[in-house]
Amino acid sequence: MSLDEFRVKAGFPVDDLVRQIKNELGVKKCRVFFDNPYAQAMSRYATDGVLEVHLPTLEIILQQRPELTREEAVAKIKAQVAEELCHGVYHETDHTDQVVACTLKEMRDHMTPQELQTPYIREKIARIKQASNTVSGMAIRR
16 A cells, blocks of 8 residues: 555544654554554554554544534544554553553644534543543442
């Protein structure tokens, strides 16, 4: 696949974003695939020790999440890249405080203010912040 084809799958120069975030986080090697048939992303370490990030294409996101605008779908991919690289750098599948803090920092550093204000991204930020709270709700009474 050519670089142009790779970028079309994300709707923006995703390779530049991956390179910037991975270098900031100290990830030595990373492979990115647009092979996830669902609108979610995932990451894992391959048997050779290289972090793999599996993303949906922009087209898949727009098909499965028709309520999102193209701009929101692009922002979703950017947020997914940040989140999956943070999961990878901490070797953690849960939304620990470290993963959440890392994800939010990378999103703030690499997404535009307009992207961060889209309804989908605001909801995502709230969800991942909540996920790091191991205990939430009402206080236990004596």
